[in-house]
Amino acid sequence: MSIDVRTAAPGPRPGPGSDPTDPRPKPKPSMSAAAGISHETGWSVGDRVGLVAAWVCGISLCVVAASIVLFMAWKGIQFLHLDMLTTSPEASLDQSKTGGFLDPLVGTLLLTVIGIAFAVPTGVAIAVWLTEYGRPSGLARLVESGVEIVAGTPSIVLAIFGLLVFQQSFMGIFSFTAEGGAVFGRSFLTAGAMMALIALPLVIGSTREALNTIPRHVREASYALGKDKASTIRRVLLPSARSGIATGATLGMGRICGDTAIVVILLGASMQTTPESGFLGLFRGTGSTLTSYVYNNSPAGEGNAPDKAYAAAFVLLMIVILLNFVVSLIGKRNKPQWN
Amino acid sequence: MELKEDQPQNGSGPAADVPPLRRIVVESETVPIRVGDYAGPPDPNYGREPWQVGAGSEGEPVWVEERMRTEDLSIAYGDKRAVKDVTIEVNSGEVLALIGPSGCGKTTLLRSLNRLVELTPAAKRTGRIILDDQSVDDFDVTQLRSRVGMLFQQPNPFPMSIFDNVAYGLRERGSKKPRKKILEPIVVDALERAGLWDEVSSNLSHPALALSGGQQQRLCIARSLAVSPEVLLLDEPCSALDPISTSIIEDTIVELKSEVAIVIVTHNLQQAARIADRVAFMYLGDMVEQGAAGQVFGAPREERTQDYVGGGFG
Numbered sequence: 147m148s149i150d151v152r153t154a155a156p157g158p159r160p161g162p163g164s165d166p167t168d169p170r171p172k173p174k175p176s177m178s179a180a181a182g183i184s185h186e187t188g189w190s191v192g193d194r195v196g197l198v199a200a201w202v203c204g205i206s207l208c209v210v211a212a213s214i215v216l217f218m219a220w221k222g223i224q225f226l227h228l229d230m231l232t233t234s235p236e237a238s239l240d241q242s243k244t245g246g247f248l249d250p251l252v253g254t255l256l257l258t259v260i261g262i263a264f265a266v267p268t269g270v271a272i273a274v275w276l277t278e279y280g281r282p283s284g285l286a287r288l289v290e291s292g293v294e295i296v297a298g299t300p301s302i303v304l305a306i307f308g309l310l311v312f313q314q315s316f317m318g319i320f321s322f323t324a325e326g327g328a329v330f331g332r333s334f335l336t337a338g339a340m341m342a343l344i345a346l347p348l349v350i351g352s353t354r355e356a357l358n359t360i361p362r363h364v365r366e367a368s369y370a371l372g373k374d375k376a377s378t379i380r381r382v383l384l385p386s387a388r389s390g391i392a393t394g395a396t397l398g399m400g401r402i403c404g405d406t407a408i409v410v411i412l413l414g415a416s417m418q419t420t421p422e423s424g425f426l427g428l429f430r431g432t433g434s435t436l437t438s439y440v441y442n443n444s445p446a447g448e449g450n451a452p453d454k455a456y457a458a459a460f461v462l463l464m465i466v467i468l469l470n471f472v473v474s475l476i477g478k479r480n481k482p483q484w485n
Numbered sequence: 486m487e488l489k490e491d492q493p494q495n496g497s498g499p500a501a502d503v504p505p506l507r508r509i510v511v512e513s514e515t516v517p518i519r520v521g522d523y524a525g526p527p528d529p530n531y532g533r534e535p536w537q538v539g540a541g542s543e544g545e546p547v548w549v550e551e552r553m554r555t556e557d558l559s560i561a562y563g564d565k566r567a568v569k570d571v572t573i574e575v576n577s578g579e580v581l582a583l584i585g586p587s588g589c590g591k592t593t594l595l596r597s598l599n600r601l602v603e604l605t606p607a608a609k610r611t612g613r614i615i616l617d618d619q620s621v622d623d624f625d626v627t628q629l630r631s632r633v634g635m636l637f638q639q640p641n642p643f644p645m646s647i648f649d650n651v652a653y654g655l656r657e658r659g660s661k662k663p664r665k666k667i668l669e670p671i672v673v674d675a676l677e678r679a680g681l682w683d684e685v686s687s688n689l690s691h692p693a694l695a696l697s698g699g700q701q702q703r704l705c706i707a708r709s710l711a712v713s714p715e716v717l718l719l720d721e722p723c724s725a726l727d728p729i730s731t732s733i734i735e736d737t738i739v740e741l742k743s744e745v746a747i748v749i750v751t752h753n754l755q756q757a758a759r760i761a762d763r764v765a766f767m768y769l770g771d772m773v774e775q776g777a778a779g780q781v782f783g784a785p786r787e788e789r790t791q792d793y794v795g796g797g798f799g
């Protein structure tokens with residue numbers, strides 16, 4: 147442990163060898179490594195400061211995390227009433243008449259389901275292609291950088307890009323089209339599609355990791371039984387990677403739940419879920435989620451219902467913590483283990 | 486190099502949905518003793534009496550018949566020749582042990598017999614491999630591999646139930662799955678022949694990866710047997726197992742040899758001496774010497790064999 151602390155110590159530690167004019171003999175690398183754990187020579191002032199800093203940082207993070215949860219719980223429990231979960235929001239200047247956040251809650255769940263329903267099959271397919279085929283290798287590298295770019299793009303950029311795409315007239319089926327033929331571009335489907343891009347890199351990452359841990363001889367055992375690559379993937383590899391896929395999907399759900407930019411830009415401004423008429427009207431309609439509800443009702447937003455914002459934020463936090471808990475549960479079981 | 490597995494499998498008609506019947510080996514019928522106009526390679530049984538042929542587990546005579554052979558087989562990984570001009574037969578009714586120091590090409594030779602070596606893009610093969618008088622290249626690779634089964638160094642059951650592992654090779658692609666009722670007798674039979682039935686009969690639906698290492702390896706044997714192979718290739722199948730599991734597997738191998746031709750790669754000379762009828766010694770890709778186990782171990786003809794075998798037997 148002491149070696150980790152030394153590398154974390156701020157600033158270089160002056161020692162023999164760091165100064166060309168230093169007359170002291172330069173120690174061999176092995177000697178200086180040994181000095182790091184030695185109790186006699188180690189622990190200069192820099193080391194001590196570094197060690198204290200590491201402790202302080204670690205403990206402060208715990209304090210920050212605990213205060214987020216405790217503060218939100220205190221506010222949340224203070225303002226949260228069960229009927230908020232079952233009543234729709236209403237526009238009113240009087241906070242007591244603004245209703246609950248049933249629609250945003252359902253909106254969060256709906257958007258998460260849509261996003262993950264797009265992301266999981268696509269992500270698994272990409273991960274399988276990358277690990278099991280991945281040729282020509284130039285194309286594989288291109289796909290990998292594509293995934294990295296999507297992962298690194300800020301969600302507000304994805305949102306504005308999505309608006310651009312889904313307002314094209316041929317994308318009209320995914321959202322509401324006005325009388326003149328202008329495509330609104332905002333709906334659960336279009337927001338869900340962009341949300342899928344947020345979850346996609348996580349699904350790809352953990353699926354690839356799971357596939358990479360399956361030893362080669364397991365694949366070969368399937369080939370040796372006369373199976374081709376396709377059925378080996380379907381019958382052996384994907385079932386083996388199941389918990390990895392589930393982990394990626396759950397992490398992706400957490401990200402989707404918490405994203406605000408895409409909701410604000412691509413899900414419309416209505417607080418209430420507003421389905422379109424016709425086939426799949428709900429998906430083509432607009433609505434809100436817990437994040438946009440908190441944003442709009444917070445003291446910073448227009449609607450002035452901060453109590454409700456705190457209550458909704460608490461519910462959102464609980465959902466995300468629950469998802470994280472599920473991730474660690476999945477990680478603990480169901481993983482096939484070969485020697 | 487395009488792998489054959491990548492190609493879509495056409496023509497899996499209704500016949501393909503029916504699991505293959507296990508070939509019942511009736512000893513008097515398996516070996517027509519061929520005399521006279523037979524033009525193939527010399528019949529190993531020619532001129533011998535049945536009791537002179539390899540002995541089964543209970544000491545009863547077992548007929549020996551050629552199943553596979555290689556002719557001047559060479560395999561190179563890029564420029565490196567791993568197997569050099571090897572000519573060898575694989576016979577049913579006996580256990581053939583491939584011995585030799587590590588890196589001498591035993592695994593490569595073994596993997597060429599079911600064309601698994603084709604999965605390595607750099608591998609190039611010359612020479613012929615013949616299964617039942619037909620070049621292995623003429624077989625559809627999936628069909629070849631269900632006739633030439635393989636067991637690996639590490640036990641590798643699939644992450645599914647014991648039953649599904651054994652039934653894995655029997656289930657066909659496509660929508661029609663053979664019903665459990667049809668599969669069950671085959672699965673039970675394969676588990677019995679692999680010597681695992683008594684231990685798992687009450688929990689066929691349990692996950693296979695929960696079994697012990699030795700049980701897993703016997704499950705892998707059962708999984709191979711379920712598709713009724715004619716040849717079973719074993720690549721150091723006991724190297725990851727404890728002595729008790731090893732001896733159980735050795736017994737199973739000896740039991741099986743009357744029905745399936747067995748080729749086993751082993752590092753363990755004692756193991757080869759215990760179970761092999763015929764032994765082939767390889768060194769740096771060359772097939773140095775092959776012959777009856779007693780001869781190779783007792784009176785090796787080649788000096789290199791003597792050096793290697795002598796080390797193991799004092």
Ligand SMILES: Nc1ncnc2c1ncn2[C@@H]1O[C@H](COP(=O)(O)OP(=O)(O)O)[C@@H](O)[C@H]1O
Pocket residue numbers: 562565567585586587588589590591592593594605607
């Ligand atoms: N996939 C491969 N690519 C390149 N060389 C290989 C590969 N597999 C094996 N070899 C080489 O071929 C030779 C024979 O290997 P192998 O058949 O595994 O020997 P053995 O099983 O007798 O230990 C070794 O020198 C090894 O380095």
Ligand SMILES: [Mg+2]
Pocket residue numbers: 588591592593
């Ligand atoms: Mg080997």
